[in-house]
Amino acid sequence: MLPALRLAVLSLLAALPAAAAEDRLSAEEFEAYVTGRTIYYSGGGGEYGAEQYLSGRRVIWTFLDGNCAEGRWYGEDGLICFVYDYDPVPQCWSFWRAPGGIAARFENDPAQTELYELRQSDGPLYCLGPEVGA
Secondary structure (H helix, E strand, C coil), rough: HHHHHHHHHHHHHCCCCCCCHHHHHCHHHHHHHHHEEEEHHHHHHEEEEEEEEHHHEEEEEEEECCCEEEEEEEEECCCCEEECCCCCEEEEEEEECCCCCEEEEEECCCCEEEEEEEEEEECCCCCCCCCCCC
């Protein structure tokens, strides 16, 4: 998709009201949609990051900078919550179907972040190895 067209579509999506609680994906629906896929997300008018969804509700997240964080997700009270190895505090999101895939709102602070699926892949993320010092 051309950058100008992508920006126009994202602007229209941002103007849509967020999904009501009854429109949220359940943990089972979310798992069926994401498992085995890598999903790239947009937010704030540009690429935001990507998450690789592995079996057993395990994930790998990156802001597309080569630094990756491993974690896991679980369903709680209609939300999908993520806990990463670097931070034990759950990050909970509501997910719903949107044009072109799924969308998500960060429920820890709903005014902060809303993401939209840009594309998906069956391949792994690009992650740099661990930092090694002398």
